[in-house]
Amino acid sequence: MNIYNIKINLHLKMLSQISDISDVLDKALSGQELSYHDGIKLFEETDMFLLGAVADQIRKKLNGNLITFVSSYYLNYTNICAxxxxxxxxxxxxxxxxxYVLSTEQIVSRTNIAIKEMGATEIHIVGGFHPRLGLDYYEKIMMAIKKEFPNVVIKALTPAEIFFISKLTKNSVKEVLSRLKDAGLDSLPGGGAEIFDNEIRDVIVRGKCSGDEWLETVRQAHEIGLKSNATMLFGHIEKPKHIVDHILKIRELQKRTKGFTTFIPLKFSLENTELEKKHLIKNESPSVYDLRVIAVSRLLLSGVLNNISVYWVALGKKLAQIALKYGGNDMVGTAFSEEIFKAAGKNTGTSVEELVNLIKEIRMEPAQRDTFFNIIKKFG
Ligand code: SF4
Known part of the structure; x- marks a missing residue:
């Protein structure tokens, strides 16, 4: 047992005199699966510094000292949405x-810049639910990219977009996924999950698939061999019970399919949204809450889904550094050319060098990965 474990155990012993939460943390440290009620307790009762220390210890056990990121280029093919x-x-x-809607030529041209000038290994393609783009639009994009750049990874179309395209084109979800995979699709981003709980979902989204439909679409993607990310949007009107419920649904699906590569808790960005304009939400969530969500995600998913990604675009770079000490082991990526969070007032610019420095500043070891978490390069 090292000094770090000893300190945690001492702290746990002290805490056990004033709280029953140490049982939950003990369970997490010994690798036992936490229940729904354990998750709620972690939100309501725990000293957040202790919670962070336990999450960090588990992160270290599972991921060592490496903090990863992918060199990714974002292509938002349209902002038109039904x-x-x-x-x-x-x-x-x-x-x-x-x-706007990007043409195939524009997309290939941007991909060319992303790969040759920016060193991207992954093209992340997402957009609005365009009411008149057929399946052939997406197939053409993917075939054109793969024709020019056979080795680049295409991570495209959230499960919510796949579900929409399926309804629009009257093809089954399986048919849409299979045709896109044949055209070059390698992986799915995890967007559109938001919060699965229907009551919350009904307030924050309008015209998007349900949580169950999102999960079923992902299940089918995993079934045909596509990997995907999982996300959760937090920091709006949700309560801890909705967060815990959401994470446990991801955990259950991962046990069945093993198709998720990482879990990305996304902090909600308020600026320019209807929720802000209608004064339904006045402020973005406080940093302590954000850190708690990252730590709870780590504890609840430990042993089942061991990559917890910290999305610096939404959190901000400095808070992202701290989140890497609260259970996160991945910074998602460079997100070159990101537009969606930019529309909500976030600074989305970075470089590989900056991400490396941010990781080194917290005395961790930066490593560039590919979409599937294979290490490409370590930075010492
Ligand atoms: S979040 Fe909703 S409105 Fe915005 S692009 Fe996605 S589906 Fe459309």
Whole structure:
């Protein structure tokens, strides 16, 4: 047992005199699976510094000292959306002066820049629910990218987009996924999960698939061999019970499919959203809450899904550094050309060098990974 374990155990003993939460932390440290009620307790009773120390200890046991990121380029192919989610600052309607749809040529041209000038290994393609783009639009994009750049990973279309395309084109989800995989799709981003609970979902999204439909779409993607990320949008109107419920649903699906590569808790960005304009939410969540969500995610998913990603675009770079000491082991990526959080007022610019420095500043070891968490390069 090292000094770190000793300190944690001492702290646990002290805490056990004033709280029963040490049982839950003990369970987590010994690798036992936590229950729904354990998750709720972690939110309501725990000293957040102790929670962070336990999450960090588990992170270290599972992931060592490496903090990873992928060199990714974001391509938001359209901002036109048939939905109108109150949480979203990105969408436009057809005919709006700043609405757009990228052509296949534009997408290949940007991919060329992303790979040759920026060193991207992954093209992350997401957009609005365009009401008139057929399946052939997406197939053409993927085939054109793979023709020019056979080795780049295409991570495209959230499960929510896949579900929408399936309804729009009257193809089954399986048919859509299979055709896109044949065209070059390698992996799915995890967006659109938001919060699975229907009551919360009904307030923050409008015109998007249900939580169950999101989960079933992902299950089918995993079934045909596609990997995906899992996400959760927090920091709006949810309560701890919704967070715990959401994470446990991800955990259960991961046990069945083993298809998730990472879990990304996404902090909600308020600016320019309907939720802000209608004064339904006045402030973004406090940093202590954000850190607690990261730590609880680590504890609840430990042993089942061992990558917890910290999305610096939403958290901010400095808080992201601290989150890497609260259970996170991955910084997602460079997110070159990100537009969705930018629309909600976030600074989305970075470089590989900056991510490496941010990780080194907290005395961890930076490593560039690919989409599937294979290490490409360590930075010492
Ligand atoms: S969150 Fe996605 S589905 Fe909802 S309005 Fe924005 S772009 Fe459309």
């Amino acid at each position: 939905a109108s989610c109150p949480l979203c600052a990105f969408y436009r309607k057809e005919g709006d002066s700043d609405s």
